[in-house]
Amino acid sequence: MENLDAARLQMAFTLIFHIVFACVGMVMPFFMVVAHKKWLNTRNDIYLTLTKSWQKGVAIFFVTGAVSGTALSFELGLLWPEFMKHAGPIIGMPFSLEGAAFFVEAIALGFYLYGWNKIPEKFHWWTGVIVGISGVASGILVVSANGWMNAPSGFDYINGEFLNIDPIKALFNPAWFTQALHMTLAAFTATGFAVAGIHAYQIVKKRNVALHKKAFKIAITFGAIAAILQPISGDLSAKDIAERQPVKLAAMEAHFETSKGAPLYIGGIVNQETQEVTHKIAIPKALSFLAFGNLDAEVKGLNDFPKDEHPNVAIVHYAFQVMVGLGTLLLFAGVFFFITLSRKRTWFHSKKFWLLFTVLAPMGFIALEAGWIVTEVGRQPWIIHNIMKTKDVVTPVPGIVYSFYMYVILYSILTIAVTWLMSRQIKSLNNKTLVET
Amino acid sequence: MMYVVLFFLAFSLLLYVLLAGADFGAGIVELFSSKKNQAITKKTIYRVMGPVWEANHIWIIIMIVILWVAFPAYYNIIVIYLHIPLTLMLLGITLRGVAFVFRHYDAYKDKSQILYDWMFKISSLLTPVFLGITFGALISGKIIHTTTPIDYSFKILYIDSWLHTFSILTGFFFAALCAFLSAVLLIGEASYGDKKIYVKKATIATIVVVLFGFITILYGYISKIQFVIDFVSNLYAMTTILISAILLIPLWSSIRKGRRVLSRLFAGSQVLLILIAALTPHYPSILFTTDGGISILDNVAPDSVIKVLGISLLIGGFVILPGLFHLLKSFKMIKILERH
Numbered sequence: 001m002e003n004l005d006a007a008r009l010q011m012a013f014t015l016i017f018h019i020v021f022a023c024v025g026m027v028m029p030f031f032m033v034v035a036h037k038k039w040l041n042t043r044n045d046i047y048l049t050l051t052k053s054w055q056k057g058v059a060i061f062f063v064t065g066a067v068s069g070t071a072l073s074f075e076l077g078l079l080w081p082e083f084m085k086h087a088g089p090i091i092g093m094p095f096s097l098e099g100a101a102f103f104v105e106a107i108a109l110g111f112y113l114y115g116w117n118k119i120p121e122k123f124h125w126w127t128g129v130i131v132g133i134s135g136v137a138s139g140i141l142v143v144s145a146n147g148w149m150n151a152p153s154g155f156d157y158i159n160g161e162f163l164n165i166d167p168i169k170a171l172f173n174p175a176w177f178t179q180a181l182h183m184t185l186a187a188f189t190a191t192g193f194a195v196a197g198i199h200a201y202q203i204v205k206k207r208n209v210a211l212h213k214k215a216f217k218i219a220i221t222f223g224a225i226a227a228i229l230q231p232i233s234g235d236l237s238a239k240d241i242a243e244r245q246p247v248k249l250a251a252m253e254a255h256f257e258t259s260k261g262a263p264l265y266i267g268g269i270v271n272q273e274t275q276e277v278t279h280k281i282a283i284p285k286a287l288s289f290l291a292f293g294n295l296d297a298e299v300k301g302l303n304d305f306p307k308d309e310h311p312n313v314a315i316v317h318y319a320f321q322v323m324v325g326l327g328t329l330l331l332f333a334g335v336f337f338f339i340t341l342s343r344k345r346t347w348f349h350s351k352k353f354w355l356l357f358t359v360l361a362p363m364g365f366i367a368l369e370a371g372w373i374v375t376e377v378g379r380q381p382w383i384i385h386n387i388m389k390t391k392d393v394v395t396p397v398p399g400i401v402y403s404f405y406m407y408v409i410l411y412s413i414l415t416i417a418v419t420w421l422m423s424r425q426i427k428s429l430n431n432k433t434l435v436e437t
Numbered sequence: 438m439m440y441v442v443l444f445f446l447a448f449s450l451l452l453y454v455l456l457a458g459a460d461f462g463a464g465i466v467e468l469f470s471s472k473k474n475q476a477i478t479k480k481t482i483y484r485v486m487g488p489v490w491e492a493n494h495i496w497i498i499i500m501i502v503i504l505w506v507a508f509p510a511y512y513n514i515i516v517i518y519l520h521i522p523l524t525l526m527l528l529g530i531t532l533r534g535v536a537f538v539f540r541h542y543d544a545y546k547d548k549s550q551i552l553y554d555w556m557f558k559i560s561s562l563l564t565p566v567f568l569g570i571t572f573g574a575l576i577s578g579k580i581i582h583t584t585t586p587i588d589y590s591f592k593i594l595y596i597d598s599w600l601h602t603f604s605i606l607t608g609f610f611f612a613a614l615c616a617f618l619s620a621v622l623l624i625g626e627a628s629y630g631d632k633k634i635y636v637k638k639a640t641i642a643t644i645v646v647v648l649f650g651f652i653t654i655l656y657g658y659i660s661k662i663q664f665v666i667d668f669v670s671n672l673y674a675m676t677t678i679l680i681s682a683i684l685l686i687p688l689w690s691s692i693r694k695g696r697r698v699l700s701r702l703f704a705g706s707q708v709l710l711i712l713i714a715a716l717t718p719h720y721p722s723i724l725f726t727t728d729g730g731i732s733i734l735d736n737v738a739p740d741s742v743i744k745v746l747g748i749s750l751l752i753g754g755f756v757i758l759p760g761l762f763h764l765l766k767s768f769k770m771i772k773i774l775e776r777h
Contacts, residue, residue, distance in 0.1 A: 056542050066491060067534040071527045073501050077516035078523060084505050085513040089738035092506025093745055099502050100753035103495050107760045110488035111767070119767065165738075167745040396586045397520045397595055410528065414535060421543055428544035 004394045006401035007079040012376070013404070016369055017411045018072055021065035021418075023368070026139050027191035027222070028058045029132035034218050036125055046211050053429045054215075057422065058131070059113055064418055066106070068411070079400065082393035083383050086162055090155055091145045093167040098141040105134040139187065140180040147175035150375065151244055152384050174244065178237045179375070185226045185233055186371060189330055190364030192223015197361020198426070200354045207430040213348070220357070223364065224334030230327055235290070242291035245385060246300040247309060248378035251316040253287055255301050262287040262299040267321055270314040275303075277317075311380045319373035326367035333360055438747035439737070445750045446503045447716070453496035454708055455618065458611075460486055460493050462619025464533065464561020465612060466638055467554075477631050478623070479554070483541055485626045489764055490537065494530070506746050510736035514724060515571075518580045522571045522599050529564030532556050565615045566608040573607025574599035576664040576715075577657075578725035603657050610649040614708070617642035621704040625697025632695050639692045639700070647685070650711075664718075664725055671718035681710035 001009075032054040039047035073095075077084045108130040115124045148154075154170030155162045196219040199212040241249045250256070254265055256275040264287040268280025288297040302310055333356070340347045347353045383390040394400075463482040470478050486493075504512040516523065533556070540553035574580065580598045581589060620639035627635055657665030668674050688703035716723060722730025737743065 056544075060538055060542055063491065063534050063538040066494075067531045070494070070498055070530055073498050074516070074523055074527055077501075077505060077512060078520050081513050081516050084516070085509045088505035088509045088512065089507070089742040092502065092738070092742060093749065095502045096499075096506060096746055096749045096753070099495065099499050100749070100757060102498070103492065103753070103757045104760065106492040106495055107757070107764050110492060110764050114488040115767075165741050167742055395517060395520065397517060398591055403520075403524055406524070406528070410531065414531075417535070417539065421539060424544040425542075 001401045003398060003400050004391050006404045007394045008390065010400065010404040010407055011075065011079055013411065014068065014072055014075060014407055015372065015376075017415070018065065018068040019368065019372060020365055021061050021068055022139065023187040023365075024061040024191050024194070025058065025065040026132075026135035027187050028054060028061065028195065029128060029135060030188075030222060031195060031215075031218050032058055033125065033128040033132060035215070036128060038214075040121065040125065046214060049429070050211055050215050053425060055113060056425055059109070060418060060421060062105075062109060064414060066102075069102075079395055080383065080390075080393045081395050083388065086388070087149075087384060090162060090165050090167060090170045091148050093171045094141040094145040094148075097171075098138050098145075101134045101137040101141060105131055105138065108134065136184060139184060143180045143183045144171055144173070144176040146375075147179045148173045149383060150179070150379055150385050151175035152387050157387055175240065178233070178240045182230070182233045182237050182371070185230045186364070186368045188222050188226035189230060189327075190223075190368045192219050192221075192226060193330060193333070193357075193364040194361050195219035196223055197358050198422075200357035201361070202426065202430070203354045204351060204358055211429070216357070220334075220337055223330070224337045227327070227330040227334040227364075231331065234324075234327070238290055239292070242299070245379070247302065247305050248311065248316070248375075249291060250300060250302045250305075251311045251313045251378055252320040252374060253299075254313055254317040255287065255299060256303055258298065258301040258304050260288065260298045261285045261296045262291075264290065265317075268317070270317050272313050309381060311378050316374055316378045319370040319377070323367045323370040323374060326363045326370070330360065330364055330367070333357070438740075438744050439734075441747040441750060442503060442507050442743055445754070446500060446507075447712075449496045449500045449503065451709060451712060453493075453500065454614075454712065455705055456489070456493035457496065458565070458615040458708070459618040459622045460490050460615075461533075461561050461565045461612070462615035462617065462642075463623070464558050465565075465616040466619050466623065466635075466642075468558040468562055469616075469638075470634075474631075474634050475554075477627070477634065479540075481623055481626050481631070485622065486537075487541070488767075491534075492761060492764065494534070503746070503750075507738050507743055508733055508736075509738060511724065511731070511733050514580070514582060514726075514731065515575070518582070518595065518598050519571050519574055521595060522567050522574065526564055526567040526571065529560045529567060533560035533564055536560065562612060565612040566605075569608035569611030570599055570604045572611070573604030575724050576662075577601065577603050578663050578727060578729075580724075580726040582726040582728060582731070603653070603660065603662055606649065606653040606656055610646070610653050613642065613646045613649045614711075617646045618704055618708070621692065621700045624692065624695055624700055636692060636695050640689075643685070643689065643692065663729070668715070668718050674714045674718045677710050677714040677717070681707055681714070684710070 032051055035047050035051040035054060038044070039051055077088075108127045111119065111127040112124065112131055115127060119127075148170050151174040152170075153173045154166040154168070156164045196216050199216040199219065202212040203209050203216065238249070241252075253262075254268065254270045254277045255262060261284070263282040263284050265277055266281040266283065268277040270277050285295040287299055289295050291297065291299055302313065340353070379385060381389050381391065383393055463478070463486060467475055467478045467482065501512075504515075536553045536556035540550055540557060543549060543553070579601060581594055583589065583594070586594055617639065620635050620642045623635040624632060624639055654665055654669065658669055684703055684706060688700065688707065691699040691703055719725075719730055721732040721734045723733055724731045738746075
């Protein structure tokens with residue numbers, strides 16, 4: 001395997017792993033403080049048990065997120081030294097602020113986890129809120145740095161040199177808002193449905209139903225609201241990409257020839273050689289409308305761009321289909337949940353209802369990973385859009401493939417370990433409350 | 438503003454060595470304890486480190502971010518030529534972090550604890566060793582900084598640069614320093630009966646640190662490592678070392694008497710003095726290649742970047758430091774304000 005491929009695989013692999021842990025660590029504190037608040041208000045012990053078991057989840061995910069994030073902060077330089085040499089100073093602002101936000105999060109988490117019965121109740125609750133807010137702030141800042149790679153700004157690129165650097169302009173690059181909004185909503189959707197799904201499964205299995213129903217409701221409320229809002233953010237992102245990264249949009253839609261009133265393809269199998277998309281559903285003029293708000297707008301096709309600037313069309317197109325498909329599914333599931341609420345909860349007693357949400361548990365994260373594949377693979381061959389190519393900045397150190405294997409083994413073990421720990425948490429939670437009640 | 442940035446870089450380094458060092462050291466102390474003491478140590482570590490250990494380790498991220506933002510050319514050399522020890526260090530940080538949390542948050546305390554314990558202890562030893570190796574490699578003058586890496590073999594460029602006696606000695610010196618810091622910290626945290634365990638450990642650790650420090654410098658001098666030769670002949674460095682040697686006496690007596698505040702104060706000042714001694718003789722060159730020292734102030738980021746970074750660090754510092762202080766104080770890791 002070439003160094004470039006190995007480095008890209010390692011980066012992709014570690015990010016795919018880190019994103020899951022970071023998202024859970026960022027969103028779960030919100031569930032935790034809601035449960036905590038309910039306990040403070042009602043003094044119902046179920047909420048206390050729930051808060052304490054969620055806090056263990058937060059602690060485990062926070063640490064795995066933190067150590068994989070530490071690894072990533074090094075990997076950026078270890079794998080792409082030339083990129084960091086030039087980009088580091090420009091995008092240093094979001095990263096240094098992220099460092100600060102992460103620090104605040106770690107301090108607040110220290111107070112929260114160890115503060116039970118030691119610090120005043122109200123202050124203790126607020127430290128939990130700070131954990132959540134600073135977590136989301138970290139996420140937004142890191143995504144802003146990624147946004148800069150898609151929409152480089154805050155410098156002049158003259159004769160291969162980055163001059164007149166303006167770090168603040170780079171932080172608030174044109175892509176930061178749409179990307180950060182999309183990612184934050186995605187994190188809430190994915191974590192909401194995942195956590196709700198796990199509790200739904202416990203209800204299917206009739207274990208400690210009272211507690212799991214309360215847990216389910218808190219988690220799914222966050223997930224459902226985020227899923228329902230997500231299309232608005234998705235539309236903003238699509239319009240943004242249509243304007244700034246037309247190649248990426250063309251790859252997402254497997255749109256080869258420039259045309260007016262372009263159709264939107266749903267599904268389909270891409271043949272990059274013959275530039276054909278078979279087995280698809282075509283909606284006339286929909287692509288032009290979605291990208292530019294005009295049924296007859298011209299949408300540039302891939303053939304308008306040099307071949308060596310095309311990303312891998314098939315991967316980007318499939319990933320995009322998966323993201324939109326699953327996102328839509330979760331949107332319907334979210335609406336469905338709110339309808340059941342108004343139906344006097346009769347469906348709440350049906351096993352099918354809980355089975356449905358159990359099956360949906362991983363869907364948010366699959367959609368989220370697919371979305372990252374769209375934006376990252378879609379940006380290739382560029383590491384900084386239209387400025388710097390990925391192949392030119394890979395490390396000269398040979399044998400990165402072994403480092404890739406090491407990370408695959410390490411993170412696979414970690415994933416198994418964390419899953420196993422979580423299942424033990426749930427098992428102990430079920431046993432504990434059985435004894436108590 | 439450059440000085441603000443440099444100050445935060447040095448400050449993060451100091452706090453990382455002190456706080457994360459004590460944290461790594463806890464695992465090392467546990468590794469070198471009898472079975473009975475291991476259980477006591479494990480409990481004490483959890484009580485003391487639990488609330489703060491994650492915050493302790495963020496200093497390295499702050500350092501890395503400052504390096505790449507403000508000193509990109511410098512950072513570039515480190516990540517290319519020291520790729521392997523840094524990756525091994527990351528492996529250690531990862532395994533250690535998860536083992537620490539797993540062993541305390543696993544819902545069932547069964548045989549899996551044995552695995553977590555070993556993971557924790559071994560990685561607690563190896564991570565600082567690799568950190569020390571990285572630092573030793575930086576100053577040993579064995580890095581070949583070249584624009585045509587194709588002319589050299591993999592071993593010469595990416596292994597010989599860091600895998601040699603001097604850097605390994607530096608690695609063990611740093612690990613010993615961590616164990617020393619931790620043992621001193623634990624003196625003040627153990628219950629009355631257990632105190633003497635850590636008094637003994639701290640005494641041994643002090644001897645080991647001084648011994649490793651001496652051997653490292655001696656070896657560096659004999660094998661003509663430029664950094665060490667200049668270090669030994671530098672007036673400031675030697676004065677600092679002399680002060681630290683003199684301060685060993687009150688440190689020693691405060692350890693023997695089990696004085697928690699004083700012993701911590703003296704232990705911390707040892708670290709401060711060692712860092713000052715190591716960094717001053719060649720400042721601003723902290724990196725030595727086969728072609729001599731490379732100044733950290735060469736090819737720095739443009740002023741606009743330094744300015745924004747400096748302001749961010751100041752704001753961040755004002756938010757974080759009081760919070761961190763409050764956290765350390767609330768969970769009694771620092772006891773300066775208490776009277777005994």
